[in-house]
Amino acid sequence: MAKSREQIYDELLVLKSQQGDREAFGLLVDRWQKRLWRYAFQVTGSESAAWDVVQETWLAVVKGIRKLGDVAVFPRWAFRILNNKCMDWLRKRHQQNRLDSELSKRAQNESGVRQNINEKTELLCASIMKLSSEQRALLMLRYHEDFDINQIAEILGIPEGTVKSRTHRTIKLLRQLMGHQQNE
């Protein structure tokens, strides 16, 4: 598969970081920090928890980056670490329900800030907020980070078939939530 400039640049930064280049590592953190935070926020639903989880992830990345054999797998590897950290956090807290409502609240509060979003997208966003953390994480990886099914399976540590069925179920649920079922 052909690689984009961004991917090549990331790989170059990882290689330089493996050699101990501080500047390259700083750039790598800068490029990935917000992407990782967004995912963590979608899963944990809390801004401060997302920062904590991202920090733990980066510390794990620092520890393991030199042992990373194939630099091309960096995004998958980083997201796998992040996902594990998020799941650990969720398990520790047992407050998914509260967080989901916090996330919905925040989404409602921020809806006025969003620009150039049409009504349909607004409805979709509201429906996404009603999904569980795992379902949101799955959608984030598939439609925001553009990972393939096998890559998502690797990140989440589940079989490819499970990813397919979960995605299918989530989309179906989302359709139901959006009132799309009558069109099918």
Place this chain on the structure above:
Amino acid sequence: MNNLEDELKKAFKSELGFEPGKGESEQKEIGQMKLIFERFVKDTRQARLVFWIFFLLSVGMMAGGYIGLRSAADTKGMLSWVLFFMIGFNSTILMKLWYWVVDTKLNVLKEIKELQLQIAESTGKSSPAEN
């Protein structure tokens, strides 16, 4: 891809309005980046320190072996010290070799990536597939 999936992509690309907040969150990000960076620097120093400790240990073994060889009285003792010296000597060679292999591999890969990046930038297209 169906309509909903297209919409999903669009919705996620619009970031769903989720950006880290300003103020406290921004401070947290700055503090966090500093911490991560410090850890990276510390880790790099630690890796170098481990290398040098092992290297000096090997050199120490060589020196000890040489001194022992000079002061050994019988053949058996001499052979033991030679063995000790050889272990130290081979360790230094293996360490240098290992460092050279890893460093060369990373340098070659870096050159390839830089070349790919230049091609991608000059053509405005993505790079060719890799095997």
